[in-house]
Amino acid sequence: MSDKIYYFPFQHVNRYVDLTKQTLDDLGYQVISYRKLYRLGNLFSRQHNIAVLNWFEDRPYRKSFSPFKQHIERVRTFFGILFMGLVSHKIIWVRHNYLPHNLGQSSRTGQHLAQTRRPLSHRINCFLLKHIASQIVSMEPTDLTTAVVPHPLYRSDSQLESASHAAPKETVIDYLFFGTIKPYKRLEELLEYWPAGMTLNILGFCAEQTYCTYLNGIIQRRQLRVNWQNEYVDEQELNHALAHTRYVIMPHEDDSMISSGTFYHAASYGTNFLCFPSKFAINKAQKHTFVHLIDKTRLEQDLAEINYIDPQQVISQSLDCYGQAAQKQAWQRLLQSSYSDEHSLRKQKIYD
Incomplete structure (x- = not known):
C-alpha cells in the first residue's frame, strides 16, 4: 500500500494549496482531504498515513466565524491535534505566519495585537503541534521550524x-x-x-x-x-x-x-x-x-x-x-525521511 497524504486545507483561495498538492501528486502520493483522516479504518493503516497541515493553528480565527463558531473550531482543533498521532505516522506542520492575519487589530493604526495578547487557544495549538509534529516546515529560514521547503512559483x-x-x-x-x-x-x-x-x-x-x-x-x-x-x-x-x-x-x-x-x-x-x-x-x-x-x-x-x-x-x-524541480526535491527528501532520521532532520534545513 502506498502512503496517503491527508492535506489541510484541501481547498483554499490561496494558490499555494493547489500548487503544493500538485507537487505531492507528481511525486506519486495520493493526496486526500484532511477531513477523511479520522475514519476508523485509519487506525489500522496508520503506518501509511501522512498528515500535512497548513495554517492549522489559525483554524479557529477565520474572519467569517461567529464567536460560537470560533469556540466550536477551537474544540475541534484541540482534539484533532490530540488524536492525530493515532491515525498518522508522520505529521508535517507547515508554518506560514507568526500570528493569524485575522487576529484582532486596530483599524486606525493598522497594527496587530501585541504578541503578549495572543489568544491562549492559539498558544495551546502551537504548543501541541510543536510536540506532535514529525517536522515543522516553513518556506523561509526561521528558528521556529526544523525544515525549509521553497514556496512554489505561480508558473510552470x-x-x-x-x-x-x-x-x-x-x-x-x-x-x-x-x-x-x-x-x-x-x-x-x-x-x-x-x-x-x-x-x-x-x-x-x-x-x-x-x-x-x-x-x-x-x-x-x-x-x-x-x-x-x-x-x-x-x-x-x-x-x-x-x-x-x-x-x-x-x-x-x-x-x-x-x-x-x-x-x-x-x-x-x-x-x-x-x-x-x-x-x-x-x-x-x-x-x-x-x-x-x-x-x-x-x-x-x-x-x-x-x-x-x-x-x-x-x-x-x-x-x-523555487521552481517545480526544487519543490519536488525538497518535498521528496522531507517525505521519505525515516522515523529514525527525523531527529537529525530537525537540526538541519531541507532546502537552502
Whole structure:
C-alpha cells in the first residue's frame, strides 16, 4: 500500500494549496482531504498515513466565524491535534505566519495585537503541534521550524524557462502594491511616506471599511497620486499587470508573516521588489539582486538610486531557487525521511 497524504486545507483561495498538492501528486502520493483522516479504518493503516497541515493553528480565527463558531473550531482543533498521532505516522506542520492575519487589530493604526495578547487557544495549538509534529516546515529560514521547503512559483518550469529568454514586455506600471488589503501589510505606513509627485498603483480589496476610510484619508490629506482598484482582481488581470510592472512594493509587518505569496507570484512574472526592512525582506535581499531594501524616511532618494534588474534575470533566479524541480526535491527528501532520521532532520534545513 502506498502512503496517503491527508492535506489541510484541501481547498483554499490561496494558490499555494493547489500548487503544493500538485507537487505531492507528481511525486506519486495520493493526496486526500484532511477531513477523511479520522475514519476508523485509519487506525489500522496508520503506518501509511501522512498528515500535512497548513495554517492549522489559525483554524479557529477565520474572519467569517461567529464567536460560537470560533469556540466550536477551537474544540475541534484541540482534539484533532490530540488524536492525530493515532491515525498518522508522520505529521508535517507547515508554518506560514507568526500570528493569524485575522487576529484582532486596530483599524486606525493598522497594527496587530501585541504578541503578549495572543489568544491562549492559539498558544495551546502551537504548543501541541510543536510536540506532535514529525517536522515543522516553513518556506523561509526561521528558528521556529526544523525544515525549509521553497514556496512554489505561480508558473510552470516550462513557462518560466520560456519567459526567461523572451523579449522584455513594455512597462505600464512603475510601482505596484497588490493583494488583499490587510493591516499587517502596512499600506498606511507606505502611504504616509510615499513621494507626493510619484504615481502609486494599488490592486486589491479592503474588506474592513474603517481601515479603508483611514487609508483614503491619508491619500486625500497628502494629495497623493494613487490609482487604487479597490476590488477583488481576477487572476488573469493581475498576471497581466505583473507582466508589465517594474517594481512591486512590500512594506509588510515583520512579526506577522514568515513567508508571502506576494513575492513568489510577482517573481514569477519578473518584477523587482521594494521592501521595508523585515526578516523576510533582508533574507531575500541577501539572496537576490532584484530585492531592494528601502528606507521610508528617504524614500524618494532611494527610489532614484535603485539598480533595476531585467525581468529575464529575475525569472531565471526564481526558477533555479523555487521552481517545480526544487519543490519536488525538497518535498521528496522531507517525505521519505525515516522515523529514525527525523531527529537529525530537525537540526538541519531541507532546502537552502
